[in-house]
Amino acid sequence: MLKFCTLASGSNGNCTYISDGKTNILIDAGISATRIIRELSMLSMGISELDAIFITHEHGDHICGLEKLLARHETPVYASPGTARGIGERIECLYGKINTALPGDVITIGDMKITSFHTPHDTYESVGYRIENEGATAAVATDIGHMEKEILEKILGVDLLLLECNYDKDRIRHSRYPAFLKSRIVGGSGHLSNNECAETVLRVVQSGTKNIVLGHLSAENNTPREAYTAVHTHLTNNGIIPGVDVMLTVAPRGERGNIITVGE
Numbered sequence: 001m002l003k004f005c006t007l008a009s010g011s012n013g014n015c016t017y018i019s020d021g022k023t024n025i026l027i028d029a030g031i032s033a034t035r036i037i038r039e040l041s042m043l044s045m046g047i048s049e050l051d052a053i054f055i056t057h058e059h060g061d062h063i064c065g066l067e068k069l070l071a072r073h074e075t076p077v078y079a080s081p082g083t084a085r086g087i088g089e090r091i092e093c094l095y096g097k098i099n100t101a102l103p104g105d106v107i108t109i110g111d112m113k114i115t116s117f118h119t120p121h122d123t124y125e126s127v128g129y130r131i132e133n134e135g136a137t138a139a140v141a142t143d144i145g146h147m148e149k150e151i152l153e154k155i156l157g158v159d160l161l162l163l164e165c166n167y168d169k170d171r172i173r174h175s176r177y178p179a180f181l182k183s184r185i186v187g188g189s190g191h192l193s194n195n196e197c198a199e200t201v202l203r204v205v206q207s208g209t210k211n212i213v214l215g216h217l218s219a220e221n222n223t224p225r226e227a228y229t230a231v232h233t234h235l236t237n238n239g240i241i242p243g244v245d246v247m248l249t250v251a252p253r254g255e256r257g258n259i260i261t262v263g264e
């Protein structure tokens with residue numbers, strides 16, 4: 001069984017709580033430590049009950065609460081070697097204190113197995129994570145410049161997928177963002193658009209996934225409705241009915257999402 005809940009998901013901060021009922025982990029700590037502790041307490045969780053924190057990459061929207069959270073409680077942190085280096089460059093006191101795992105390595109925490117996979121993004125070594133407990137599987141895949149075979153292999157058929165649905169192509173074209181920022185976001189090492197996300201969701205749902213959470217939405221270049229509609233339309237055009245064949249939801253950007261439980 002896996003219990004899954006986004007504490008925040010979007011370009012301004014990312015943190016996801018995953019538990020098998022005994023072992024508790026976070027993926028990313030990109031909101032303030034105070035908020036993380038408050039949101040966990042709403043889930044009847046104390047910070048001392050956290051067993052590990054897995055970081056996808058060193059951008060501020062994934063690590064900004066990490067230092068203060070660790071000051072409150074020394075939870076083991078895991079990241080790729082490149083991300084550990086990136087974190088150390090940004091937060092000096094964490095240099096050399098991050099446990100490293102290469103993409104593809106399996107880390108066992110209690111009865112949970114966590115496997116990272118490479119994601120194309122403008123950092124040293126970004127990853128996503130696949131989490132397993134007694135046959136239940138979930139994956140977190142955000143900050144993806146373009147979809148790759150290696151990512152698909154890891155996310156196809158999981159029970160629950162949190163997938164990036166970052167921007168609407170027309171919105172970003174007409175946005176007030178400077179040209180360099182627009183090309184960074186839409187480039188191969190930036191973020192996944194609504195349409196690119198929809199194509200991936202279709203493949204994942206066709207492979208058996210029953211729970212899709214759209215996440216890491218841009219505040220400027222997307223809305224929950226546009227993200228949902230893009231994916232919903234692509235699924236229905238291909239004979240899949242959201243709400244019947246698959247649960248499709250959007251993770252709120254600035255607040256806790258619903259708790260989703262998969263597996264027995």
Ligand SMILES: [Zn+2]
Nearest residue numbers: 011059061143
């Ligand atoms: Zn991000």
Ligand SMILES: [Zn+2]
Nearest residue numbers: 057059121143
């Ligand atoms: Zn990023």
